Amino acid sequence: MEVENIxxxxxxxxQKINGKPLVYLDSANSSQKPKxxxxxxxSFYETEFSNVGRSVHSLAVKAxxxxxxxxxxxxxxxxxxxxxxxxxxxxxxxxINLVASSFGKKFINSGDEIxxxxxxxxxxxxxxxxxxxEKGAKIKFAEVNLNGEVxxxxxxxxxxxxTKIIAITxxxxxxxxxxxxxxxVDIAQxxxxxxxxxxxxxxxxxxxxxxxxxxxxxxxxxxKMYGPNGLGIxxxxxxxxxxxxxxxxxxxxxxxxxxxxxxxxDTPTKFEAGTMQTAEVVAFSESINFIEKIGMKNILSHENKxxxxxxxxxxxxxxxxxIGEPKERGSILCxxxxxxxxxxxATILDDEGVAVxxxxxxxxxxxxxLGLPATTRASIGVYNTKEDIDILCKAIDHCxxxxxx
Numbered sequence: 111m112e113v114e115n116i117x118x119x120x121x122x123x124x125q126k127i128n129g130k131p132l133v134y135l136d137s138a139n140s141s142q143k144p145k146x147x148x149x150x151x152x153s154f155y156e157t158e159f160s161n162v163g164r165s166v167h168s169l170a171v172k173a174x175x176x177x178x179x180x181x182x183x184x185x186x187x188x189x190x191x192x193x194x195x196x197x198x199x200x201x202x203x204x205x206i207n208l209v210a211s212s213f214g215k216k217f218i219n220s221g222d223e224i225x226x227x228x229x230x231x232x233x234x235x236x237x238x239x240x241x242x243x244e245k246g247a248k249i250k251f252a253e254v255n256l257n258g259e260v261x262x263x264x265x266x267x268x269x270x271x272x273t274k275i276i277a278i279t280x281x282x283x284x285x286x287x288x289x290x291x292x293x294x295v296d297i298a299q300x301x302x303x304x305x306x307x308x309x310x311x312x313x314x315x316x317x318x319x320x321x322x323x324x325x326x327x328x329x330x331x332x333x334k335m336y337g338p339n340g341l342g343i344x345x346x347x348x349x350x351x352x353x354x355x356x357x358x359x360x361x362x363x364x365x366x367x368x369x370x371x372x373x374x375x376d377t378p379t380k381f382e383a384g385t386m387q388t389a390e391v392v393a394f395s396e397s398i399n400f401i402e403k404i405g406m407k408n409i410l411s412h413e414n415k416x417x418x419x420x421x422x423x424x425x426x427x428x429x430x431x432x433i434g435e436p437k438e439r440g441s442i443l444c445x446x447x448x449x450x451x452x453x454x455x456a457t458i459l460d461d462e463g464v465a466v467x468x469x470x471x472x473x474x475x476x477x478x479x480l481g482l483p484a485t486t487r488a489s490i491g492v493y494n495t496k497e498d499i500d501i502l503c504k505a506i507d508h509c510x511x512x513x514x515x
Contacts, residue, residue, distance in 0.1 A: 130463030138489030205344035210237035220246035258285030258434025280312025285434025286442030337397035
């Protein structure tokens with residue numbers, strides 16, 4: 111796998127930041143876009159644009175076909191059983207909100223329990239909080255261990271006969287812990303409890319097979335998969351989509367509308383109200399092409415090598431504390447430096463051309479558990495190299511020198 115050739119496919123790396131080559135270590139926040147994706151968005155607007163699923167003129171038919179072709183591509187990529195199990199959303203956040211709202215309205219009542227974990231991003235907590243407020247349900251948190259991961263026994267301990275759904279992250283965006291999803295799904299299925307997976311960090315880095323995982327819902331953020339912003343995917347088993355009420359109302363998701371009654375379209379259209387983000391959906395096919403051309407196994411192997419090298423180099427640095435030591439870690443390196451606020455670290459690293467994220471990464475509950483207001487996060491993508499890690503380490507040395515540490 112020739113990383114330098116891959117990197118050339120990303121126009122953004124031609125520029126310099128503060129006079130230095132860009133070292134982008136913020137892919138967990140949002141990945142950069144290959145030229146094929148950028149060009150596909152442009153070409154669609156230049157030569158093919160029309161709204162989908164409405165008109166019968168040539169442009170509209172062509173745009174609709176392109177849109178639906180991407181649905182077929184996603185179905186195949188995820189190994190979903192039916193194409194109708196693929197719902198396009200604004201992002202993983204909306205995908206989770208869709209499930210929380212629709213499932214919560216129909217199946218959750220006062221006293222029922224929703225099981226999540228202390229690892230969760232706010233997007234997989236706040237929507238369930240809304241249901242807690244609306245329905246009088248209870249949210250239970252499976253606790254993280256000292257390694258920053260959630261153990262199977264902790265999940266088992268928190269399941270009761272009142273548990274209505276389990277909602278859990280695939281990879282923590284703080285500790286990098288890879289959750290044993292398949293084992294959790296097996297346990298849940300024995301008790302007929304549906305499982306939602308927040309795959310925001312999992313989808314860009316792991317091979318996905320919905321038939322193998324067996325989960326009921328899987329939320330994806332396309333902009334972290336070298337794809338367009340403003341686009342997400344919800345995989346949901348058809349049996350649930352047929353049962354759940356619509357999430358939003360408007361054009362496109364209806365069958366017939368009368369003054370005294372309304373009937374809804376079949377899935378997936380029932381959950382795709384209003385004007386869809388057609389160009390982004392069409393361009394996401396190019397993101398899949400990009401990933402498949404390299405091969406997810408090759409991507410994972412490469413990222414693991416960079417991750418291991420990063421861990422090795424950072425552990426050599428005095429006063430650096432790496433957050434979490436999970437048995438299986440995704441491409442996440444969160445750390446603190448004693449005596450320097452994470453936002454100051456990120457600011458000084460940016461002066462050196464190194465892009466990282468600082469804050470609680472929308473995981474305030476986990477940071478509170480760790481006794482930290484914030485951390486600095488370096489996250490790895492397919493375009494990163496060992497040289498990027500070396501530059502990160504030199505920038506950290508500079509940061510420590512500035513603060514005389």
